[in-house]
Amino acid sequence: MIISLLQSMPLQAKNNTLPVSVQLWSVKDALKQDFDGTIASLADMGFSGVEFAGDFGPYSDNPSSLKAKLASLNLVASSAHIGFDALTEETITDTLLFYKTLGIDMLFVPWDERAWHPKGIKLLTQQLTKVNEVAQKYDMSICFHNHNREFESFNEATYWDTIASNTPKNLPLQLDIGWVYYAGKDPLYYITKYPGRTITTHLKVRTHEGGGLSPIFGENDYPWQTIIKSLLIDGGVEWLVIEQEEYPQGLTPLQSVAKSKANLDNILAAMNK
Numbered sequence: 001m002i003i004s005l006l007q008s009m010p011l012q013a014k015n016n017t018l019p020v021s022v023q024l025w026s027v028k029d030a031l032k033q034d035f036d037g038t039i040a041s042l043a044d045m046g047f048s049g050v051e052f053a054g055d056f057g058p059y060s061d062n063p064s065s066l067k068a069k070l071a072s073l074n075l076v077a078s079s080a081h082i083g084f085d086a087l088t089e090e091t092i093t094d095t096l097l098f099y100k101t102l103g104i105d106m107l108f109v110p111w112d113e114r115a116w117h118p119k120g121i122k123l124l125t126q127q128l129t130k131v132n133e134v135a136q137k138y139d140m141s142i143c144f145h146n147h148n149r150e151f152e153s154f155n156e157a158t159y160w161d162t163i164a165s166n167t168p169k170n171l172p173l174q175l176d177i178g179w180v181y182y183a184g185k186d187p188l189y190y191i192t193k194y195p196g197r198t199i200t201t202h203l204k205v206r207t208h209e210g211g212g213l214s215p216i217f218g219e220n221d222y223p224w225q226t227i228i229k230s231l232l233i234d235g236g237v238e239w240l241v242i243e244q245e246e247y248p249q250g251l252t253p254l255q256s257v258a259k260s261k262a263n264l265d266n267i268l269a270a271m272n273k
Contacts, residue, residue, distance in 0.1 A: 021049035021078035026244035049078035151183035178204035198235030215246035218263025
């Protein structure tokens with residue numbers, strides 16, 4: 001059924017044209033040493049976009065020049081990770097204008113300890129809803145990204161379920177597949193449970209140097225083809241985002257990202273044969 005649905009999709013929605021981005025946290029040290037050179041290297045790997053995490057190199061005060069630099073490399077800014085400190089009443093307008101100028105319409109809060117606190121969770125969902133309402137006025141969204149602790153048990157479900165069910169359905173949830181697996185949960189369950197909300201997703205393997213897993217995407221037995229099909233059909237995914245947080249011995253972060261990207265390219269190609 002999944003395969004037949006995929007085959008009936010228009011060409012632009014099929015996974016072989018689905019754009020792939022990279023979370024720049026993956027190469028944070030290289031960015032500090034050579035921002036422009038690192039971005040160029042990522043473009044050479046065939047990425048369509050980059051996801052920012054607070055480092056803009058020499059363009060920190062000039063988002064329009066940064067957008068032009070990306071365009072010169074056939075890249076766009078797919079999204080960004082930001083903290084709530086950039087979303088206060090005093091800062092939110094400047095924050096939204098900066099990222100909109102950069103070409104971004106999705107901003108993800110990647111970490112907040114209230115997300116796994118039995119009392120703090122309510123305040124978190126209220127704040128997410130409020131700042132997202134402001135962002136909607138700019139045709140933007142402020143969304144949430146998981147780690148592992150959001151999948152701890154809470155109210156006969158998980159904290160992630162609480163976040164999803166207490167925020168608007170138009171608020172995207174960036175499911176990090178690596179952390180979902182690390183938490184011992186099935187990502188397919190959450191993709192299908194909250195349809196249309198996984199607009200972007202992080203593809204990675206989180207090992208914490210245990211379990212006999214390779215941190216390189218595609219080198220373990222995770223059912224990536226099935227996951228990506230569900231992301232397309234159920235999740236409404238628009239961007240696949242590679243994130244590399246662990247690096248095998250002997251490989252630099254850039255080399256690790258290149259291997260993960262090549263493996264993803266092979267998986268996507270195999271899905272379209």
